[in-house]
Amino acid sequence: MASQWAVPSADLADGTWTNQAGNGANLFASVDEAEAAISDVDHLVSSENPVDDTCRLSLSAIGAPAAGTVRIKIRAKRDRLENYWFTWSPVVGATSYVLQVGPSTGTYTTFTKDVGNVTAYGLYLASGTYYSRMVPQGAGSATAERMHVVP
Numbered sequence: 001m002a003s004q005w006a007v008p009s010a011d012l013a014d015g016t017w018t019n020q021a022g023n024g025a026n027l028f029a030s031v032d033e034a035e036a037a038i039s040d041v042d043h044l045v046s047s048e049n050p051v052d053d054t055c056r057l058s059l060s061a062i063g064a065p066a067a068g069t070v071r072i073k074i075r076a077k078r079d080r081l082e083n084y085w086f087t088w089s090p091v092v093g094a095t096s097y098v099l100q101v102g103p104s105t106g107t108y109t110t111f112t113k114d115v116g117n118v119t120a121y122g123l124y125l126a127s128g129t130y131y132s133r134m135v136p137q138g139a140g141s142a143t144a145e146r147m148h149v150v151p
Helices: none
Strands: 008-013 056-059 082-087 096-102 111-116 120-125 128-137 146-150
Touching: 082 128, 082 146, 096 120
Parallel strands: none
Antiparallel strands: 008 056, 082 120, 096 111, 096 128, 128 146
């Protein structure tokens, strides 16, 4: 039997994994390329601390393999990420803070999350320029946007 190519066809367990856009649903659709169309543009990303974090995908059907060795190819990559810390001053009356981070001014697509009642939060980021602001919940208003350069 000739080589066969199975591609991810459904999510079985997503854990806290996301796709390249930060979406945690239908992860298989981000990595279901045919062999001739493999790309690093769309991919899956593990959580910030992926210990015991599982992502399981089912594969499309293939014919019964011939007797002998069966080989499965997977591709994995570890990006060089830096643990970059964002800090801010406390706001009287705030119950928590939403940290917003993005690749350009006014665009917070890299990270937007209520990080709790803290005044510092670390993110693993690739080298580059990022823009951030912090939005206190329950009191005050958003901080002025700041630029950050991650080496």
